Amino acid sequence: MKPIYIGLLGLGTVGSGVVKIIKDHQDKIMHQVGCPVEIKKILVQDLKKTRSVLVENNLLTTNPKEILNDSEIDVVIEVMGGVKDTKGFLLEALRQGKHVVTANKDLMATHGSELLNVSSLNGCDLFYEASVAGGIPILRGLVDGLASDRITKMMGIVNGTTNYILTKMSKEGRAYEEVLKEAQDLGFAESDPTSDVEGLDSARKMAILATLGFSMNIALEDVLVNGISGVTEEDLHYGNQLGYTMKLIGYAHRQGEKVEVSVQPTFLANHHPLASVQNEYNAVYVYGEAVGETMFYGPGAGSLPTATAVVSDLVGVIKNLRLGVNGRSAVTPQFSKCLKNADEKFSKYFLRLHVQDEVGVFSDITSTFANFGVSFEKILQLPVEKNKIAEIVLVTHTASLNSYEKILNSLRDKKTIKEIKSSYKVEGNS
C-alpha cells in the first residue's frame, strides 16, 4: 500500500520528538490510519549538525522547495518556529494541496485566519493544536468530544512561566522580582521574560483557543491583556486572607452571539479547580452547555508533549485524507466576530486602596460604589499604619466593567484616597 509521505520543516527538539514517535510507534499509527506513514524530507539549517535522533542523511535538505514542490508529499509538519518565512512556506504548501500540521502559536495567533482561509480554499487541513496545547494534547479530543455541545466559557492557565512565578510568590511570600530572577536562573523564564510575564504568550494561546472553541475569528488584538509584573506580595497576602489564589487567567466568554477574551491576573476562589494548578503546569477549564464543567490539565510545554500533540494532529489529517473529508474541519470559523462592550462584561473585583484615616472616608467610598449599583462581598479594613494612612481591601459583587471603571475614575478624583494600590478580577465564591 502506498505510504503517506510527510515533509518536516525543522528538526529541533520538537522535530526530533516527532521523528522518534513516528519511528517508535509506526505499527500503532499504521493500525490507526490503515497505511504506512513515512517522513520523506526534513528541512534543516545545517546538514552537518549532530542530531539527538538518528536520521538518514539523504532525508535532510536546506532547500524548502524540495518539500514544497514535491508532489508526492501529502502532509507538511511545521516545527521550525518563526513567523515571516514560515508563513510563506505554509502558504505555498497549502497552495500545492498539501495538508499542514503546525505547532507555531506566534504564527497562528497573528496569521491564523489567513492561513485557515487558504487551507479551506485549497481543500486542505490545517491542524495546529500543538500550538496551544503543548502538554494538553487533549484539546483536539475536546473539540471532537464536544462536537455535539456548545462551549460558552473557557478559562486557562496557559503559560508555565507566570504560573511558576505566582506559585512561588504565593507559597513563599516572596517578591515578584526575586522569584523572576530565580526562575531565570533555573531556566523556567527567558532572559527577556516580557512575552510571558506581560501576558502576550497567554494572549496568543487564548486567541487560538477562542477561535477554536467559539468558531469565531478572534485576533490577538481582540484580547485584553494585563501581565503579572505589577502583582505584589501584599496583594497575594490579602487575597490569601480572603480565600483566594492568584493566577494569570486567560478568560474567554460567550453570551448570546457576543464574546470577550482577556488575559489578566485574577483571584480565584481557593476551591476553584484552576486554583490548585501549580508551578509550570497548565490547565484549561471549559464549560459546555451539555457536558457542564470540564478541565484538562497537563505540562505547559516540553518537546515530547508537544511532539505527541503534533503526531495526534497528523493522525487526524491522515484519517481525514482516507475519508476524503479534508479541508472541512470544524475549526474554520463559522461565525462572524462580535465582541462585547464594556457594559456587557461582568466580573467581581478585588480592590486595594490607601486612604486618609478620617471620619467619613469609608462611607464616602461605599456610597461611590452604591451610586453605580455595585455592592460588596467582602471588606477588609486594616489597622492604620504610619502617616494616618489606612489600607482597605474590597471584593465587589458582580459588576459591569463599565460601572467598575467609572467607580475607579471617581475614586481617583477623591482627595481622601491616596492611592489605588491594586485591582484584580475575582472568579468564584471563596
Added chain:
Amino acid sequence: MKPIYIGLLGLGTVGSGVVKIIKDHQDKIMHQVGCPVEIKKILVQDLKKTRSVLVENNLLTTNPKEILNDSEIDVVIEVMGGVKDTKGFLLEALRQGKHVVTANKDLMATHGSELLNVSSLNGCDLFYEASVAGGIPILRGLVDGLASDRITKMMGIVNGTTNYILTKMSKEGRAYEEVLKEAQDLGFAESDPTSDVEGLDSARKMAILATLGFSMNIALEDVLVNGISGVTEEDLHYGNQLGYTMKLIGYAHRQGEKVEVSVQPTFLANHHPLASVQNEYNAVYVYGEAVGETMFYGPGAGSLPTATAVVSDLVGVIKNLRLGVNGRSAVTPQFSKCLKNADEKFSKYFLRLHVQDEVGVFSDITSTFANFGVSFEKILQLPVEKNKIAEIVLVTHTASLNSYEKILNSLRDKKTIKEIKSSYKVEGNS
C-alpha cells in the same frame, strides 16, 4: 447520499438526550462524518409512555428483533442498562455485523472482554467510553491523543457519591453516617448505597479504564476494592493536620509488563491535582511516558454529559465505517494480563494506632517497622487520653504491600497495641 441508520436500545434520560443531540446537531454531525445520520428504530418497554423528547410513534418498538434483524441498521446504541438480556442483544447485534455504542459500565466490567472478542471477530466496533466517562467525554480524546504514548499510571475519582460524602465529612467535620443520610435525602446517594460506598462502582470503571489504558484485559475481580464506610471523622482530622485530603482513589499502575488495579480510600497530599476535586465531580489523572502528567475533570454522571459521550462515540464509529477500519480499534486488548504480586506493589501508608501508654512501646513499634526495612515520613504522637491509651499516627516512606502487611500482622500480635484504628494508602508528599 444514503444515511447511516441507528437502532437505539432504551429511551430513558440518556436515550432521550441522544435523540435530542442527534436532532439538534444534525448539520454539525453530517459535516463531520460526511453523510446523514438517522435513528430508525427505538426499543422501549412501554409504547404509550410520555417522553421528554419528541419522537414519532412509528420509531418505537417493544420488539428487539426489529432492530437486531434489520439489515439496514448500521449501528446499535445501547442505553437501556441491565446485564443479562442486554448482553444477549449486543451479542446478536455484533453477530449481525452491527457496530455497537454502549454506556453500560456493569455490562462492560463483567462481560466486556467477551463482547470485545465477538466484535473483533465480526469486524465491528464496540465503543463504550460513555460507560466510564459520563461527564468526561474526553477519554476517547485521551486514547486518541495518547496513541503515540505509553500510559503507566492512572488515578481516578470515578464515583460522585463517595466524593460528595468525603468532601462533606472533610469540610464540615461530620460523621460518615450523618453525611450519607443527607446525601440520600438530597438524591446524591441511592437508598441502597452499597455499590457506591463499598467501591464496586468505582472498581467497574477502573477495570474498564485499565483495560483501555493498558490494553490488557482487566476483570472486575482483578481489582482490589475497599470502600469508604469505615472512614471516620478522626481519620480525616488527623490527615488534615498532616496535609492530606482523603479521596476514594481508583489506582491503576503498570511497571514493566505487570499491573495492579485497586480502589481504596487514600490520603492525597493537598497539592495533588486530585485533592481539590470536590463534591460530586470526577477526575482521572493519567501519566504517560511522553506527555507526563495530565488530568481530566468533569461531572461524574448526568444524562446530557453521558449522551454527549455516546454521540461522540457514534461519530467515531461512523468515521471508521467510512474509512473501512471498523473492528480494528486499538481498545481491543493487545497484551496478556499480568498482575503484580504483593511484593511488587509499593505505596506509602497512614496508620493510626491506640497503644498502651508505657515506656518502650513506641520504640517497640518503630523497631517492628525497621525490621522490615520501612521508615517513617511523619509521626504524630498525641496526648494520652483516658485509660492510659495513647494515640499514634504514622506515615511511612514507600514500602511494599508485602512488608506492610507483615508489619500489621506483627503489630496485631503485640499486647501493648490495643487497636489498629485505621490504615490507608498515601499518595504524594504533603
